[in-house]
Amino acid sequence: MITLPTPARIGERAQQILTAIEADPEFAAFRAASLKYDADWTCFTGSVVIAQYDQKEDAPSLFAEGLRALCLKAAVYETTHDENAAEIPVSVPVDEMTHAMIAQPQLLARITRRVGVSIIHQTDQEHTDWRPGDYTDQAYRAAWRDPDPRYWIPAEEVARRLAWLNEKYESIGLREEGQAHSFRFGLDERDPVPA
Template identity: 40%
Template sequence: MMTMLDVQQVGDRARQIHEAITNHPQYGRLTTSSMKYSPCWATYTGFPTISKWDLDTDNEPLLHEALRVLAIKAAVFELTGGDEVTAELLVPDPVDEMIHAVLAQFTVMTTLQADLGVQFPHATELEKFTYTLGCPTDQYYAAAGWGVPPQRYWLDSTVVEQRLAVLNQLYESVGIGVDGRSHNIDFDTLPAGTTPARVG
């Protein structure tokens, strides 16, 4: 269960942090480099749960959502005196994956933290993939003045589970294991230069 802070206080501080990020001289580099990271962050379990997902058109909106979440998490972290557990907010899988892409820009994020005097907490061992619509994360988001999170990306965990079940059936049909964690494709036995329609 998430600890609930004063919603408006978190929202106001998150908005301030977000504005500071977007006004920082390194903002352009952060956004450009995060989206160039796309070959590394196309996974099997987060982004593909978005209906008719397209890496080229969904990356920018997802980036905006990731930066908003990072601002909220930084606000919670600051207002709780550095409580990582409370700051590890519930976030939908697709947005969480984009957060990883942003945090991979280590040099820029380190500069932002130093210049803005904030920390962007993220601890994978504390992550829980049980985001539900209307949870405290949504309330902080609204209090920051950003309205209702776009439902295309802010998928309830029950919806994610249903879509993953569909995806895993499709993955299995081409020899890919559950959640894309394994496959039975033997590249050494395939003729050079061939792309089989079905493997396994």
Template identity: 35%
Template sequence: MNRPTADRLADEAAQCLAEWKADASWQDLCDRALTHLTRWPTLLGTPVICCLDLDRDGGPLLEQAARALAVKAAGHILAGPDLPAMLPVAVPVEDAVVAFTAQVDLLRGVTDRAGVRLVQHTPANVLPYRAGCLTHDAYAAAWGEPPARYWLDHDTVAARQEHLLDLYTSTGLKPGSHTIAFETGR
């Protein structure tokens, strides 16, 4: 762990998030991101959370996503466009990040008014989130230990995704396709 880097990221991330939350459009952004998260869940992202209930988990999960975005924004501020792309985020939190980024106009307005540039893209290979990685250390320095319910380590996520895939396959579903034949009118 590079403690000075994590501490600098933490300070910058906390400042970014505080500025975003002070924006008049922040609550509207969160409301719309929550709608997105509940309407369009993925098969292998948020469902890896044990006993997921988006009525209960949606708000806290979006808070985690906002913090993840703030850490990535801090990475861009401190190191340019390369560091944020290398900061791993736990899979269910990343799903919630997508719910924020789907609100592109609102999010851009909030971040532009704060003078912060977000760098967010899907990496070619999923970066494994684990305790002790730079994202974890920066988060912990800014807000305390990340909630384990949402910040699941890579190995736990992989095992749960495999279990979900087995369940989905048994019903004829798999990511990207299915074998379900719908009757006309249904």
């Protein structure tokens, strides 16, 4: 098992990585492209757990939090050279934003190559079980003080909100957190639908 560096060390390095990324000549284009992805990166279990969420209003702040999370992961990977170790816990809505960011592969690859870091993210390895006081929280606080509680929602509260949302989804015919439904969209019964 990998021993993780101290949160203070990761926080300091993550802060340096963030500063370098934001100073990159293509950062503005990367930010704009990530935020433009808005219609595609909304899911039934991510940003919707934020109370009174408004994509236009929240996206810029959520982008900042997502970038910080990626910088923390990059710092862990740089010091451990272990992709699994770098998949530190992240809050669900912050993780969703990172998906919009890594969906800009050319820009992100050029920026990180110039900065000299690797951005780590693999869906089947990710941990969205962030909690106040955990390793991620300690490293974040070492770099940037308190995480924004609007976006850094503890795992137990995310689960509670998702249960509430699932009741609402089911009331309109959506099942499995929006992953299934029986809507025919007005198709005639004779029209083929996937089995």
